[in-house]
Amino acid sequence: MNSKRPVNLDLSTIHFPLPALTSITHRVTGVILFVGLIFGFWALDASLSSPEGFDAVRDALAHNVLAKLIAWGLLSALGFHFVAGIKHLLMDAGYGVDLEGGNRKAQITVVISAVLVVLAGVWVW
Amino acid sequence: MSNLQVSVYRYNPETDSAPYMQEFQIDTQGRDLMVLNVLTMIKDQDSSLAFRRSCREGVCGSDGMNMNGTNGLACITPISDVVKDNKLVLRPLPGLPVMRDLVVDMNLFYKQYERMQPYLQNDTAEPAIERLQSPEDRDKLDGLYECILCACCSTSCPSFWWNPDKFVGPAGLLQAYRFLADSRDTATSSRLAELEDPFSLFRCRGIMNCVSVCPKGLNPTRAIGKIREMLLSNAT
């Protein structure tokens, strides 16, 4: 007899409702933001170090496509993490902790953060 | 056409080194059968298929399984609720070891339930008649005591998948709150103490998969929030 039992945990076969998707995205954006802190601190350090440093950051954000992408990515992650974080705080306070409320809050989270992602793109470019 | 395509997770530890999916064709004659009926029809074709069932009316919690990606009870899930493109995919509850086919080993799940000391504790002397309880206090148990231990919630919970030995899971926590909320129970502080660590309760991330799959319409996420409130007001 095969003693090592299999576990059915092939995530591709499991349906995830919207609140679950927003939850995992919250986690992923958190990790992205942590890694992105390198750029944040670099930019802050450089921009405060000297007028030349400030200009360098400014120029990079104005002309360097990679820098723009990174800035847009981080702002998007921040936007989502921020909105989903508010959703968490609302749930902690007991608002919308039911099936309907959970779904609606997840939908609102997606819509608002989508808007923020677009706005962040507009700002960066 | 009323031929339903059913794809079933198969695994027999005596003969199979790994699980596989087996296809069946079931003639539903156009009826909106329950998934359990479909399983019974498959078993008539192939008696080696293993699955649990008992009450066939959604109150015993035996036949929890994953149907087209969503956990639920086979006996009260009409195929029209889950079938997509005429295809029904049946897999065991996720995250627990598979004994055979659709039967999972629920021991970890039960252990977490037992850890919550799921019985009334009252250190006062028993009266000659029943303990009195106001209808309002009794109402607080509604939505809690109805749990049938089917494990649909806990096995849909990613937090339980990753830490089934440490995170109590939605079912156990719902039970914990069922006793915390009972005006007749006096073990509040020891019950809360058991839950204060970073895993037992706090590993809940508010994903709410539990709420979306509970066949009895219960809300473990809310119960977890209530326990957290109790912990918070106890500690601050």
Next chain:
Amino acid sequence: MSTMRNLTFDAIIIGGGGSGLRAALELAKSGKKTAVLSKVFPTRSHTVSAQGGITCAIASADPNDDWRWHMYDTVKGSDYIGDQDAIEYMCNEGPKAVFELEHMGLPFSRFDNGRIYQRPFGGQSKDFGKGGQAARTCAAADRTGHALLHTLYQNNLKNNTVFLDEWYAVDLVKNANGDVVGCIALCIETGEVVHVKSKATVLATGGAGRIYASTTNALINTGDGIGMALRAGFPVQDIEMWQFHPTGIHGAGCLVTEGCRGEGGYLVNKDGERFMERYAPNAKDLAGRDVVARAMVMEVLEGRGCGENADHVMLKLDHLGEEVLMKRLPGIVELSKTFAHVDPVKAPIPVTPTCHYMMGGIPTNVHGQALMQDGDGNDQIINGLFACGEAACVSVHGANRLGGNSLLDLVVFGRAAGIHIEKSLNEGVDYLDATQSDVDQAMSRMARWNESSGGESVHDLKTELQNIMQNAFGVFRQEDNMQEGVKQLGELRERIGQAHLGDKSNAFNTARVEALELDNLLEVAEATAIAALERKESRGAHSRYDYPDRDDVNWLKHSLFHPGDKTVTKREVNFTPKTVDTFEPKIRTY
């Protein structure tokens, strides 16, 4: 199987439903080495499906309520073949057992004064039938069985009861003296077969409603304990008495609690007429279940049934209002939506009498000790064997059980069996060990299936059996149909003896369990059929066209079916309660 493992306990309780868990709790508290062996995880047992409540004179709804009134109702409900000493014990001990359950945490619904909520149920009266309808059924909404079973399981956890979950008892092991000294059991998960040795073996295996095609019973209700007892040569009592619950959901068979009518619901025919007023002018919809079920069948037979095939009636609840329904009957609303596609808040539920409860079973005394008859017709205790719950026939239900009395039966007699076993273990009871040939004897049936190499399928044979029972042994019965049924069952026995187990694997082989269950279904079905043919009268649930009247001269008796020669003998009904006067048989009207 020479290397078969032995497991040894002081007591083994077969069945993890209400009565088994209640007995186990008593023994676990006493520190005896006991185990509950159950083919399903205990909270999946059929007790979980009980809805309406547990009937008991706790004097909550009416402070003047009296257990003697409950006793009167129960004796009358049984159509006078319930044993009055047992009914007295149940009704008198009942309040204690119910209060215990409350202390264990059972979440009963409540009245405003904080006491346990009680609702009216069928066949209940005040003042020995003279004081009108009583409300005596203690309820946890319409999930009383669920609440009760979980509470008992939880308290067994608290008291560290040993559980053999998903183990299947195959057959009893008897020693050379005919004492029961354990059983053969199959671990479903691994396929291992063990010899469980014990000084007390308790059959708490529940009912066998699955002998009928249409039943409110769970799929697991296959009469395993009855089958085991019959194969061991022990008799069963009043096994012809099968209760048809008036309100099973038409088509699906799921139970709709009598509590619906207790809360004010009523039955209507296709003309919208509340027909029970004609059949039971006083109690109306709250007459005994046998009375209501027959009335429903009569309505259908006389062409007043509802639906396309005019084959059912309607249970009207919508007038009670959404608030009452959601508060008192939330489970019914759920079930009705799922299985009848009807929202009872808005429309009536299609219902039909459906096999529900086995009044008969293994004859026992009030201590749960199983009984047989010696050659002179005297009761004889079977050493080592106990029964409680639906598998037992104490007999408190006689020919017709009252609603809410089954849950009371479970806890009162589960507890009583536990108390008695503890006492006899303390007295050092011991029996001769079983020999290898005794064990082989108990293994023979299982061995037969394991060696089968061809034959008909379990599923087809089961379906055939259920149809025979449904057609010949339903609400109304008559000689020629039943004779034909007995004959068909005899042929079926031959074929089942040759049937084929296709899957012989070990790990979680549910096909093997279903095959073993089929043997038990057959035993119960045949006992039912032969006993029903023998009882030439109409009493309680046993209603014959050819003998429409009750015959107290010849049949104010228990029937006793003996499996060896398949004969039926009679056994005296107890008419001597200890503390009250005998309730003499009267004409039974509601």
Next chain:
Amino acid sequence: MVTNITNLGRSGLSDWLIQRVSALVLAVYALFVVGYLLFHPNLDYATWSGLFAQTWMRIFSLLAFISMAAHAWVGLWTISTDYLKHTGARFGFQAVVILAIFVFLVWGVQVLWGA
């Protein structure tokens, strides 16, 4: 009770609270910085460095950095205990995270008060 020695507040409740409080600080800080940048589209070095020369801004920033450190640790520790089942891998990951947080903190202090 599940015991664990590597979480921040030594109890799930305090971790939970720390996570919420730090989140609020970070939310306000993020809003402020983003808002400031939006309202100063033609920001120059003098204005920018002037902002960070003020004591309240330095304290506000430091508070935000410390909150970041706590928030990130609680979050990443949770992630490590969810997905990394191998003790060595989990411990290694946690060590890298702690180091990174330490570096960020020192870096932040240096940016604020250095030079």
